[in-house]
Amino acid sequence: MKLTLALAQINTRLGDMATNLDKHLALIQEAQAAGADLLVFPELSLTGYVLQDLASTVAIRPTSDNPIFRRLFQASQSIDLVVGFVDEDRRHRFFIAAAYLSGGELVHVHHKVYLPTYGLFDEGRFFAWGDSIQAFDTRFGRVGMLICEDFWHASPPYLLWLDGADMFLLTSASPGRGLNDGAQLESARWVEHINQAYASLFTTFVAHANRVGYEDGLHFWGGSTVFDPNGELLVKGAYNQEGLTLAEIDLNQLHRTRARLPLLRDERTALVMREMNRIHSNERLTNR
Amino acid sequence: MIDLNINTDLARTILTGFLHNEITRAGFSHAVVGLSGGIDSALSCYLAAEALGPQNVLAVRMPYRSSSQESLEHAQLVIDALGIQSLTVPITEMAEPLFAQFPAASSMRRGNVMARLRMIILYDQSEEFRGLVVGTGNKTEILLGYTTLFGDSACALNPLGDLYKTQVRQLSRALGVPETILAKPPSADLWLGQTDEGELGFTYAEVDRLLYLLVDQRYSPEECVAAGFAEKFVRAVVERVRRNHFKRVLPPVAKLSNRTIGYDFLYLRDWGT
Secondary structure, eight states, X not given: OEEEEEEEEOOOOTTOHHHHHHHHHHHHHHHHHTXXXXXXXXXXXXXXXXXXXXXXXXXXXXXXXXXXXXXXXXHTTTSEEEEEEEEEOTTOOEEEEEEEEETTEEEEEEEOSOOXXXXXXXXXXXXXXXXXXXXXXXXXXXXXXXEGGGGTSSHHHXXXXXXXXXXXXXXXXXXXXXXXXXXXXXXXXXXXXXXXHHHHHHTSEEEEEEOEEEETTEEEEBOOEEEOTTSOEEEEOOBSOOEEEEEEEETHHHHHHHHHOOHHHHOOHHHHHHHHHHHXXXXXXHTO | OOOOOOOHHHHHHHHXXXXXXXXXHTTOOEEEEEOXXXXXXXXXXXXXXXXXXXXXXXXXXXXXXXXXXXXXXXHHHHHHHHTOEEEEOOOHHHHHHHHHHOTTOOHHHHHHHHHHHHXXXXXXXXXXXXXXXXXXXXXXXXXXXXXXXXXXXXXXXOSSTXXXXXXXXHHHHHHXXXXXXXXXXXXXXXXXXXXXXXXXXXXXXXXXXXXXXXXXXXXXXXXXXXXXXXXXXXXXXXXXXXXXXXXXXXXXXXXXXXXXXXXXXXXXXXXXO
């Protein structure tokens, strides 16, 4: 089975969801015209990234009652979508979220689990921490979504892998940092390294949609990528420029790669569990 | 390892993109730069001209009577090389009446007055030219506080503030800033023979390496000494950075209410754009 995956590397207007929605709808049309089956938007694609006190005012619910999601549900009749937004739960907690929409329905919502609150980041001040990492079924097989800092940690991709995801859909609003005399910013190099590493270690497809543009002095670098289960780069978006990046994904590659390299078959989850339990129970002692 | 070298192509892309984005999203298309004839303001002009088009950049030369002729000429080299718009507004006639009231004013006071008069002219031109004032302060001088608050530090946005002086030199060379400007010793040009390095008591090359360890690499002062820097030098720089922090933050508002500007009323400047 083949599918055409599209990554929407966009700039956003900070806190202006109507304008950002228009851009989503325009790119959805463009992606459809190009034959895409699935279109992935970056982290917080409907709102912009450094929301601070805007977080609560742009928070919505991913239901057809919501005028923004109603338009996206309509659009998802003909193309599957991943969009980034602020989710307000019933108890009025605000989460950085990614929603997977297909056939006019909400398929899955992921709440960002790891909120970077150090250095230039202050997410934990404004958002609630997600508490679940789950793969889910789509018409292209089982996939998983993670948002930015989620995949700077090794365990969320590992959990998605064990939970059956053969395609990781990763989204970011990654501020560029670490200029040295290398060809790339340190932040870009790091993200590309780990995306390639996850594809290789988990023999899975790894797609990453990163945004571009500026918010005050922060610069988002783009460079969206898709790696295949061999860890080979399939496509890469330009740095610093808006655009749609398309990748043809041959899901049969999973069969060929895993016939050669049965890392998933040989993964010893019971051993991992046993050792995790031991380590967890000793943690207070060993970390002292 | 101390390596201040940067990828100048990448810096150029990010900084011109920054200027273009941040100026246009605020509803402007022009930039105003105070052009002294030195390397920092030359680099800001080169970046602004590339970001916005040379016809959309106004370089303002603001000599005082003691400013060197060479500074004016070096500024002219930049204006001619880039084809940007320019204006010369001498500040002598603005400054003299104030200096006459305080004839004993120190050179520090006089220098600060000159820097603030230039700020007034730039912001006045900002309104007339419908452009934002692009800053020229680099990371070294911001950290050391070698700047006049509400004077040369005043700007709407600053493309150079995360580049050490050493890196400003590297990027300037890559962008084609004239060699005569690159080669001369940095100076505030407030009096004859004044140089930054003479006044500071150390060279930029030296202090940039130390600041890189202290700030970027998070070395403790003790670790900097162990890395080979003289203890007295390290102590002096650390203290200077601390003492000048007030120049890097907005004036604190005394908190009374539940929601106070600066503490819990938090939005980016780019809010809504």
